[in-house]
Structures are given as C-alpha cells and as structure tokens.
Amino acid sequence: MKTDIHIKNKGEIDLHGLNKDVFSYPKSILINKIGGYSFKTFQYDGKFESYGSQLDIGTESELFSLINKEFKTAEEVIENYDLILEKIKSLKQSPEINHFKTEKSELCVLVSSDIHQDSIFKLTGKEMIDYEEKLIWNCSCSSTKK
Numbered sequence: 001m002k003t004d005i006h007i008k009n010k011g012e013i014d015l016h017g018l019n020k021d022v023f024s025y026p027k028s029i030l031i032n033k034i035g036g037y038s039f040k041t042f043q044y045d046g047k048f049e050s051y052g053s054q055l056d057i058g059t060e061s062e063l064f065s066l067i068n069k070e071f072k073t074a075e076e077v078i079e080n081y082d083l084i085l086e087k088i089k090s091l092k093q094s095p096e097i098n099h100f101k102t103e104k105s106e107l108c109v110l111v112s113s114d115i116h117q118d119s120i121f122k123l124t125g126k127e128m129i130d131y132e133e134k135l136i137w138n139c140s141c142s143s144t145k146k
Contacts, residue, residue, distance in 0.1 A: 004033075007081050011035040015074055016054055026070045028058040029077060035085040036113050040094075045105040055109065057084065062100035062107040066091075 004014045016030035032038070032054050042051045043062075057067045057077075066087050071077045077084070091098045094110040101107070 005078060007078060010081055011085070013078065013081060013084075015077065024058070025074070026058055026072050027060045028056050029061075029071055030054040030056055031077075031084070034081070034088055037085075037088050038112055040110040040112075042108040043105055055088075062102050062105060063109075066100070 004012055006012050011034070013034045014032035016032055017024070017028065039053055039055050040051065041053070041055065042049065044050075055063060057063050057071075059070050067084060069080060069083065071080065088111065091109065091111045094112045098109040098111065099106065100109065
C-alpha cells in the first residue's frame with residue numbers, strides 16, 4: 001500500500017510499503033516522492049542488480065547515513081518532512097549520480113525535480129536495464145563488478 005500525503009504549508013510525500021504484512025519501520029522506509037523530487041535507484045548487492053523509483057531511508061538502508069535519524073512510524077516521517085527534504089535537496093541532481101555504499105551493497109541514485117525532469121525518468125523495463133549496465137560499480141561486496 002502507498003499513500004500520497006499533502007502536508008499543509010509544506011508539500012507532498014509519497015510513502016510506500018505501509019501494508020501490515022510489508023511494514024518494516026524502522027529498518028526500511030520507502031519514499032517515492034517528496035517535495036516535488038522523484039528518484040531512480042540502481043542497487044547492487046554482490047549478486048543481483050536491481051532498479052526502482054523509491055528511496056529507502058530506513059536504518060538498514062544505504063541512505064540512513066544521509067538522513068541519520070530513525071523513524072518508527074509513518075507519522076514520525078511526516079513530522080520530519082523538512083529534515084528529509086533538506087537532505088534530498090543536498091543531493092546531486094540528475095544526470096549526476098549519487099553513490100552510497102555499505103558493506104553489503106551499493107546504491108546509485110538519480111534525483112530529479114518535477115520542474116527539471118531528466119529523460120532517464122521516462123525509461124522503463126529494458127531501457128532501465130540497459131542504463132544500469134552502463135553504471136560503474138565499485139562495490140566492496142563483490143570482486144566481480146568494477
């Protein structure tokens with residue numbers, strides 16, 4: 001389940017994974033959009049590559065070090081809208097790539113505002129796979145990708 005929440009005098013946030021069977025706060029907190037920013041993500045865990053359009057800001061995510069705050073409920077995420085948006089605004093904008101690494105995985109994030117939507121944000125399916133194959137992985141979780 002996902003929900004688009006409008007926060008009065010601030011903006012919108014689109015939260016994902018709110019079903020009781022999927023809900024895994026504070027470990028995983030999925031955001032599709034916030035304050036007019038959307039995302040394309042490419043992840044490599046040493047075995048598999050994946051792509052998506054959600055940022056995970058949970059305690060077990062690559063982005064936790066950027067946000068540096070634990071959220072146990074969706075309400076806490078909403079209460080910290082300004083903090084999260086400030087951190088997102090500090091990231092490089094597409095077509096530049098933001099890299100985040102942990103011991104287990106590497107994440108490449110493209111950030112785009114609704115106003116300056118990069119063409120990468122229109123790619124789907126096979127096009128995304130082709131784009132991902134062009135990324136240079138420097139993940140310490142595997143010696144096969146360089």
